[in-house]
Amino acid sequence: MEPSSLGRRSKQVRAKKRIEQLKGFYIHLAVFVIVNIMVITGAVVGNMGNGESFVEAFFNFGTFSTFFFWGIGVVFHGAKVFSYNPFFSKAWEERQIQKYMDADKNEMKKYL
Template identity: 40%
Template sequence: MEDKSYERAKKRMENLKSFYIHLAVFILFNSMLFLINFLSYEESGHWWFLYPLLGWGIGLASHGISVASFGIFGPDWEEKKIQEYIEKEKRTKV
């Protein structure tokens, strides 16, 4: 049982690390897009960097929600669902 707890904690840590990397790349890349757009604003005439910022921001927010330990997909949710499916299977076999 303790080994499973360690594996779950390790997986959560890896997911959080992945989110932080995603966040860093998001900030760096979108900063670069903003700078390019700022320097070429006279030619384009509009702030086009907002489109990838918004699209990628939605993806980043989804990633953050999936990693967060709150809401309906909290830390015990997976274990509760597994137990629910086991109980359901036991009832149908009887």
């Protein structure tokens, strides 16, 4: 194989992996929305059947608990897929690399 075809193949593999990650996230998001609509509807109807008003049934923590906790997972999944990390950004990584390179350089100066 030619070197250019190896690079193209590598890019193709990375692109395919990225598409699979995006597809997985969008499927996760779609299932999240569909299941939570059914869960919330069932909870509201069930609570109203037990004598609660619509407002009482709708604004009940139990009604939204699945949505809330599963939603946390969806947010983290999306953050991973879209490479969002507010704590360990590329700038943070570069600062850490530079810090360790400077420390290594200073350590080497001790022996020169």
